[in-house]
Amino acid sequence: GAVVSQHPSWVICKSGTSVKIECRSLDFQATTMFWYRQFPKQSLMLMATSNEGSKATYEQGVEKDKFLINHASLTLSTLTVTSAHPEDSSFYICSARPTGGAGYTFGSGTRLTVV
Amino acid sequence: GENVEQHPSTLSVQEGDSAVIKCTYSDSASNYFPWYKQELGKRPQLIIDIRSNVGEKKDQRIAVTLNKTAKHFSLHITETQPEDSAVYFCAASVYNQGGKLIFGQGTELSVKP
Numbered sequence: 058g059a060v061v062s063q064h065p066s067w068v069i070c071k072s073g074t075s076v077k078i079e080c081r082s083l084d085f086q087a088t089t090m091f092w093y094r095q096f097p098k099q100s101l102m103l104m105a106t107s108n109e110g111s112k113a114t115y116e117q118g119v120e121k122d123k124f125l126i127n128h129a130s131l132t133l134s135t136l137t138v139t140s141a142h143p144e145d146s147s148f149y150i151c152s153a154r155p156t157g158g159a160g161y162t163f164g165s166g167t168r169l170t171v172v
Numbered sequence: 173g174e175n176v177e178q179h180p181s182t183l184s185v186q187e188g189d190s191a192v193i194k195c196t197y198s199d200s201a202s203n204y205f206p207w208y209k210q211e212l213g214k215r216p217q218l219i220i221d222i223r224s225n226v227g228e229k230k231d232q233r234i235a236v237t238l239n240k241t242a243k244h245f246s247l248h249i250t251e252t253q254p255e256d257s258a259v260y261f262c263a264a265s266v267y268n269q270g271g272k273l274i275f276g277q278g279t280e281l282s283v284k285p
Binding site: 163 | 204206213214215216218221261267271272273274275276277278
């Protein structure tokens with residue numbers, strides 16, 4: 058089946074530093090990837106839609122200068138949390154739609170802790 | 173944009189009873205409605221999905237119903253087991269146009285032995 062590999066699975070960083078999260082589609086080409094954030098005991102909130110070769114589309118209220126998304130190839134999308142603060146601590150997860158109408162495939166998620 | 177409302181937020185049932193979780197959506201163009209089960213710290217796992225050209229779909233103890241006119245869909249779990257305890261999310265998307273998947277708020281299901 059379609060697999061999306063997400064790294065790292067967890068990361069601890071100091072306040073003010075930047076963290077990059079990668080999502081790779083291993084056996085299909087993903088022209089579009091979706092990035093979500095999930096706080097404890099809450100739902101998955103869509104942050105942005107990442108489009109290969111073009112600018113990402115951000116959801117209302119998401120700071121595009123803080124959450125940089127790059128989708129430079131058909132198999133790789135990255136989310137960089139810039140100048141991270143403790144309130145950015147969350148579970149970040151990516152998703153893609155493999156061709157063939159088989160629904161959505163999710164990465165394994167990244168637990169970000171900012172100290 | 174799409175808005176998905178999910179109820180209840182918590183649900184406790186006795187083992188063997190049925191559980192029903194309901195969702196409503198706002199965008200009449202939505203045509204794909206998946207249900208996910210999520211364990212703590214893990215990715216959502218698809219348990220069943222339904223497309224807008226179908227009113228009901230069943231897979232063993234799990235069924236989903238869709239009412240396009242009313243814009244609501246429901247998850248039905250029969251003969252619940254303790255291992256069904258988890259957080260369940262509904263979601264909706266316009267699958268063939270952009271495809272943003274919007275999630276409901278989630279339901280924490282507890283099945284008591």
